[in-house]
Amino acid sequence: MTEPLHGRRRGILFVMTGASGVGKGTLREAASDALEDVVFSISATTRPRREGEVDGVHYHFLDRAEFERRVAEGSMLEHAVYVGDLYGTPAGAVDAALADGRDVLLEIELDGARQVKRARPEAVMLFIAPPSLAELERRLRGRGTDPEAKIQKRLARARDEIRALREFDYVVVNDVLEPAAATFRAILTAERARARLLSDVQIAAFLRE
Numbered sequence: 001m002t003e004p005l006h007g008r009r010r011g012i013l014f015v016m017t018g019a020s021g022v023g024k025g026t027l028r029e030a031a032s033d034a035l036e037d038v039v040f041s042i043s044a045t046t047r048p049r050r051e052g053e054v055d056g057v058h059y060h061f062l063d064r065a066e067f068e069r070r071v072a073e074g075s076m077l078e079h080a081v082y083v084g085d086l087y088g089t090p091a092g093a094v095d096a097a098l099a100d101g102r103d104v105l106l107e108i109e110l111d112g113a114r115q116v117k118r119a120r121p122e123a124v125m126l127f128i129a130p131p132s133l134a135e136l137e138r139r140l141r142g143r144g145t146d147p148e149a150k151i152q153k154r155l156a157r158a159r160d161e162i163r164a165l166r167e168f169d170y171v172v173v174n175d176v177l178e179p180a181a182a183t184f185r186a187i188l189t190a191e192r193a194r195a196r197l198l199s200d201v202q203i204a205a206f207l208r209e
């Protein structure tokens with residue numbers, strides 16, 4: 001049985017992957033019209049907080065022992081090591097939103113994205129690509145938040161992620177913001193219009209004479 005039984009469809013799980021510095025956050029904000037009603041998952045991380053970041057808003061900042069405790073108790077949907085720190089998606093908030101019919105967007109790196117795809121094959125996988133690695137390097141340096149060694153590691157990770165690009169359903173090249181945001185909005189809109197998501201109640205409404 002593929003069609004939902006209830007009046008409300010389940011939410012769609014969107015996974016967005018792309019190097020840090022590629023502009024995922026900016027793109028998300030620029031596409032915020034289409035993102036109305038989307039729940040952004042707040043990840044947990046052991047990385048130090050950057051200036052301006054707020055605990056519980058940008059991330060749940062945890063120490064390593066607490067992070068590992070949560071992994072052990074099975075409360076993370078996925079987790080991965082990224083440039084020396086742990087990052088993970090708390091499963092509870094994601095599942096509650098999906099069950100409630102709300103779409104959820106995860107912004108996670110490649111290892112985590114693969115774990116989600118294995119656990120939830122119906123997830124819609126988006127990759128945000130920089131126009132080039134040279135441009136990504138320029139943006140990472142311009143941001144000025146990371147020491148040189150970390151920038152190099154982040155660039156190496158970006159290269160590996162780009163090589164895995166065909167594992168994703170969609171790619172958005174974040175070169176010029178507005179066309180990239182338009183593509184992003186179009187993907188979300190199209191995925192939300194998939195006929196297989198219709199519930200019995202919605203179909204019954206179309207059949208009303």
Ligand code: 5GP
Pocket residue numbers: 017018019020021043044047078079080082087088089107108109110111112113
């Ligand atoms: P940043 O330190 O720049 O905030 O994030 C570094 C990388 O970790 C980015 O590629 C970001 O998408 C990824 N990331 C953030 N949250 C999560 C998460 O919950 N799980 C995984 N696997 N990666 C994450």
